[in-house]
Every structure is written in structure tokens, then in C-alpha cells.
Amino acid sequence: MPKNRSGGGLTATQQAAKFLGVAALSGVVLAGIALPAAGALGLAAKGTVEGFDEIPANLKTPPLSQRTKILDSKGDMLATVYSRDRTVVPLKDISPYMQKAIIAIEDARFYQHGAIDLKGILRAMNRNVQAGGTAQGASTLTQQYVKNVFVEEAGDDPDKVAQATQQTMGRKVQELKYAIQVEEELGKKKILENYLNITFFGQQAYGVEAASQRYFSKSAKDLKLEEAALLAGIVQSPSRYDPVNDAEEATKRRNTVLQRMADVGDITRTAAKKAQATPIKLRVSKPKNGCITAVNGASFFCDYVRKVFLTDPVYGKTKEERAKVWNQGGLTIRTTLDPQAQAGVQDSIRSHVYKTDKVATAVTLVQPGTGKIMGMGQSKPYGFGPNETQYNYSVNKDMGGSNFGFPTGSTFKPFLAAAAIEGGRPATQMYSSPYEMDYPDTVQTCGKPWVNDRQYHLENESESEEGPYALKEAMAKSVNTYFVQMLQDIGMCPVSQMTDKLGVVQGDGTKLPQNPSTLTLGSNGLSPLTMASAYAAFANRGMYCTPIAIEAVTTANGKSLPVPKTTCSQAMSQTTADTVNTLLRGVIDSGTGRQAGLQNRDNAGKTGTTDARKNAWFVGYTPNMSGAVWVGSPSQSVEMEGVTIGGVYQDKVYGGQVPGPIWRDAMTSALNGLPAPSFNTVNIPDPPDNTDEGRGRGRGRGRDKGRDRGDGNNPFPGIPPDNADGNYGAQRPGPGGTKGP
Secondary structure, three states: OOOOOOOOOOOHHHHHHHHHHHHHHHOOOOOOOOOOOHHHOOHHHHOOHHHHHOOOOOOOOOOOOEOEEEEOOOOOEEEEEOOOEOOOOOHHHOOHHHHHHHHHHHOOOOOOOOOOOHHHHHHHHHHHHHHOOOOOOOOOHHHHHHHHHHHHHHOOOHHHHHHHHOOOHHHHHHHHHHHHHHHHHHOHHHHHHHHHHHOEOOOOEEOHHHHHHHHHOOOHHHOOHHHHHHHHHHOOOOOOOOOOOOHHHHHHHHHHHHHHHHHOOOOOHHHHHHHHOOOOOOOOOOOOOOHHHOOOOOHHHHHHHHHHHHHOHHHOOOHHHHHHHHHHEOOEEEEOOOHHHHHHHHHHHHHHOOOOOOOEEEEEEEOOOOOEEEEEEEOOOEOOOOOOEOOOOOOOHHHOOOOOOEEOHHHHHHHHHHHHHHOOOOOOOEEOOOOEEEOOOEEOOOOOOEEOOOOOEEEOOOOOOOOOEEHHHHHHHOOHHHHHHHHHHHOHHHHHHHHHHOOOOOOOOOOOOOOHHHHHHOOOEEOHHHHHHHHHHHHOOOEEEOOEOEEEEEOOOOOEEOOOOOOEEEOOOHHHHHHHHHHHHHHHHHOOOHHHOOOOOOOEEEEEEOHHHOEEEEEEEEOOEEEEEEEEOOOOOOOOEEEEEOOEEEEEOOOOOOHHHHHHHHHHHHHOOOOOOOOOOOOOOOOOOOOOOOOOOOOOOOOOOOOOOOOOOOOOOOOOOOOOOOOOOOOOOOOOOOOOO
16 A cells, blocks of 8 residues: 555655656646756656656665764863754754744645645746746755755765756656655654754854854744744845845845745734834854864864864774764764863963964873873964964874974983883993083994994083983983983883883874984974873873873764773883882972972973974973973974063073973962872982092083083974974984084
8 A cells, every 4th residue: 555645645656647747748847947848858768657666765864964062071162063053953942933934935835735746836837937937946845855965965075066956857856756755754844844954044054053043142942933034034045145244135035934924824914014024133143163163272182182083993994984974063072171271271371472472382281091181282372363373283293283293302311211220220320421422333223223423422511511420310400411321321222112112203103213312312303292191101100091082972862982092001110110200300309390390299300402492391290190391483493592482581491491380380270179199209329429420510611502402403404494383303313414412
């Protein structure tokens, strides 16, 4: 037995037959356009009911693209992102005025006819003949809905959109067949609901809820008569009847809708006249789409979340599959970002570095033991204007960061120390540490030994720094020659293996090269997220955890999607980590990081300032928070001497002097009210009094070149500066091509 359609009338086959008969006789096919005579239609292949029935009726309605909400760890909104601004609502949450208005102006006989309106066809045909062209269409709401489904499925692909909207006989007949299917399967009320949720209302608003919010800043269920009529009138031509840009034309169209509602008996003529006399009163809400709108400086973190989603296989095997899920939207993504930590990051940045400064800063905080990114910000805001950027200085290139990261200087030295201690060197290890020296003739690598065939030379920060030194004081004072001698002693392979375990890769994602300058003095570019995550392993007693940004994802229908998980592994023994913690406490207690110290908390860290003062770092941690701060020129074009940063003149920038206080203030706010656990430390004896340690220091020959410089980050011939916020000189052979630390 054939199915009965919810609108009554003919069966699907009877309707198709009558439709084709009318089309063949009149030379007109309904679908909103007038077509030439039947002989030019190419109807021969589909000129019978049998041919019509051969068209597959398998319309698959895609889920409607909606807004995605990105939340912080407490569930508060960070940003909304969408390819199409739409909020799907049930029919009961749409004003009855809106329902009547759209039917009156688009398809007044909606509840009387089936998928096609034969009476409407004849009326349109007659009008078109009289006009000598196409004056009136006869598409039903159902047919319009089917067409919108094709457009929705096409997404933002211009070729697919053109195909979905092409005015061809094949497309129109296909739309008709699908319209009949939809009428049978959904019924009138569901078709109306779907239509009001899918159609475009201009001003980037898809669906009546988004349109109501955009034009009137209210829900669709609260629309008044004159407001509903205005929205219903927009649908025919969203650009022509846009009330924001042409109130006069929009008013005329609104009044036409009101008159039509009175003509069909939906409202009284008195009500229509009163509404027509009411001026349009808009309360426009500005579109808020994308990470650029994120609150509390979280735009770059928001963009990082987007890139995680688009690159992680848990959301689809291919990038196309992942992009489809993202663009479809309707997701609720709860992230790891802690609002208190993020506020601390932003407040500290604003206090210390202005967006108009010649240099920038980037700050990232992570949680040891979980890998959760707790805070992420920078002084150059997300945007396209002056002193704005789309580059996230905190992350690697593949996640939206600079081309190579930024040279880290002496903040790399703890990795070397950890490798030496893990390999059996004592925490009291001493080296002669002269003020200056040649790089070793050879240093063992994981393969062929490195050879100093170009007679590379290095020196300490000041001539007063002359050994012998033990590790504790060498770390506190960041003595370059000490750590080069340590590297010669243990070889490069243990250091390379240690950094691999700590997830330390260059900003472009490649493995660190094995040369003394890279594996001692931080000559290669890394990101703040990489550094904060690696140092978190020290805080976590040697356990390294990969960084994560997403805690939960749910779809529009409440289904949970998988999330990327952190991977934790023991990068070093607990004893090694405890020893490094003890060493780096000394940096803050009595070394180069004194200005970074936190009050009433165990904390540890390391400063770093590169050659020519193009980069300054502080990376530090407590047992429950790790953070990295970089300050420098994104293009590596500014030498930070005689510069003003955050309104304060800096004669010479050091890692402990500018990045250190930024770290201190950000961490103080982020940790406020949280427990203050203590490190597990070890006893590192001071050297015996009868050693030569300390001799020669304090002679000071007037050569103060800046604490902790050590990466040889001078301009290199043949390596042009990147012109788009990357850096240069971050990928280069070790001491080769450098002046030395």
C-alpha cells in the first residue's frame, strides 16, 4: 500500500505523473524558474513516470553546521568558532509569528499541497507568460529545503556550491524527487522546523535563531510580529533586504510580508497596518566568530586547540575527515586552560611588555605530571593590524608558531647536567673552566665524532669568571666553559638521548643537531611550550608528560568524542631530577635568577641570554607548575641593549632581569591559593676549602658582555631573515659560523 503524505493529496507516483504531464504540456517545470518548451528540456530520457522513478530517492540530510564552544577548564566560555553561525532550535522554540510569516510569504499553501503545488505552478506559469519571462516562481518550502540541503552539503567548496545551485533540468527533477521523499518521511512540521534552521538570513546568520540574535539580540521564540515579518522577508534576497545596510528596502519587504499574512488570514488587517506603521528597531549583535574573539588573551591557545583538533588522528584518519567534523561544528570543547593561570599570564605580560615595543614576550605554563597547558599568552595580540600577529610564539611551527623557535641560550644547560648526572657524574663534578678556551678538538657523538676543524673559540660572560668550578656554582653563574668541558667529558650522545626523552625538538619539529654549541649553549631555536614541558619533568621527579590542551569534547547531540591523551615516561631517575632541582634552586637563591624568585614556595629555574642579546629567557618551576618566558624580537633583528621594554629603559637585557620578573609575577598569580609542596632535594657538598675554586674571580677586567650569553646568535651570511615573524639563525651548524658564546 502506498504511503500517505502528511499533507494529504496525491500519492508520490500520482503526483510525479501529473507533474510531468503538466511540464510536458506547458513547457514549464516548477522549481522557482521558468524553463523553455519541453522539446528543449531533454525530457526524453525522463519523460515517463518510469523514468522519473529511476532517479534514486536517497537524500541524506547532513548534520547542520553549528557553532563550536571552546571552554576553559572551569567550563567558562573562551570563544565560539564556526564555519556557519547557526544554533539549531526545535519548532516549539520559534515564535508562531515567525512560522506563519515564512509560510505566508514563501509558500502560503504549504499545509494544503504535497511536495509540489500544481495550482502554484499554473499560477506562476500564467504570470510568467504575461510577463514574457520569469516573473514568479513556484517552489514549495519543501523544495527550497531540499535545495538548501544540497548547499549545506557543499560547504565552502565553491565548485560544489555552484553544482548545488545550478539551474539545470536534471538538478530540478532530482530536487523534485527528493522533495517527494522528504514529504513522505518527515511531515510538514518537521520540514518547517528544518527549513527555518537551515536557511540563510544574511549577515553571516544561518537559521532563524542566529538571525534573531544577530538582528534583535533575542531568541527566536521571543520575536514580535513585525520582527518575524522582517526576517521572513530577508530570505528571498538577503543582500537586497538587509535591514542593517538598507532599512528602507527592508521595511518595504517587511510590509509586503505583513500584507500577505493578512491576505491569507494569519493576522487581522488591523494588526498588519499597526505593524506596518512600526519603524524597524534593530539591536544588532556583532558577529563573534573565531579565536580572535577569545577572552583573556586566550586567542593563541584557542588557535592551538583548533590545530590539535585538525591534526590529531583521534578526530579522523585524514585531514579531510577532521576538517569536516570541525566545520560541521556543534561541538563543546573543554580545554585545560586554567582561568586563574591565564589571568596571571596576561596581567604579567601587560605589566612588563607593551604590544608596541620593538620586542615581544611569550609565556607558557604547564602542569607537571599531567602535561596540561594551564596558561599561554604573548604581548603581540592575535590579529591583522599593526603590532598584531597570527604567529603563536609559544609553540612549534606546525602548530602555528614561528619558523624555527627561538635560541634558548643557557636555559639548555640543565639538560646537559641531567645527562651527565644520569650517566654517573657526581653533583660535585669539577672542571678547570678557564675564562676562555678553544672548543675541544673532537667530541664524541652518537656516530662520527664532531671535529673542531675551524678552530672555534668560546669565552665566559666576564673575565672574572675563571675556574676551577664545581657544578653547583657553575650552574648558578652559568659558566660557559664549564659546560663545554662537561660535554667533552661525557660526549654528545647522552645529551641527545636525554633531550629526546624530554620531547625537546627544534621549533620546526626536527631533531637537535649534535654539535657543542647546540647541546651546551642553546644555539638552536626551541619554543616556550617545549621548554616548559621539558622542565616540568624536573619538577615531576624525572617523569616527562607530553603537553595536552583538550580535556573533553561532546557533539551537539551530547555524544562524547575521544580526546588526545598525554603520554608520560620516566626520562631520568628520580635521583637525577632531585639533583637538578637542587642545582636550579641555587640559580634563584644566589645565582643569575634572583629577581625571579617566588615568596614562600620552593622554586627553581634557569636564565638564558643569547649572543648579541637577541633572546632572553627564564624557565622555571615549582613542584606543581612549570613555566617558560621568552623575550626578544620575533624576526631576530633587535639587539636588546639600550631598549625600552614595558616603559622601562634597559641598558642591557639579561634572562634574569626581564623574563625573570615576568615569570615571577605570572607564577605568583597562577599559584595563588594552591598548595606549596616542597622539592625532594639532595645534599651537594661545597668544594673543600683547599681547592683553587674561587681564585681569579673578582679581577674584573672591564669586559661585561651580558650574563648567560652563549648561543652565538649573530647574523649568518646566506641565511636571510624570515619576513613573517619567524627567525633566522636558529637552524645552523654548532659553533661553525658563530662567534662563540
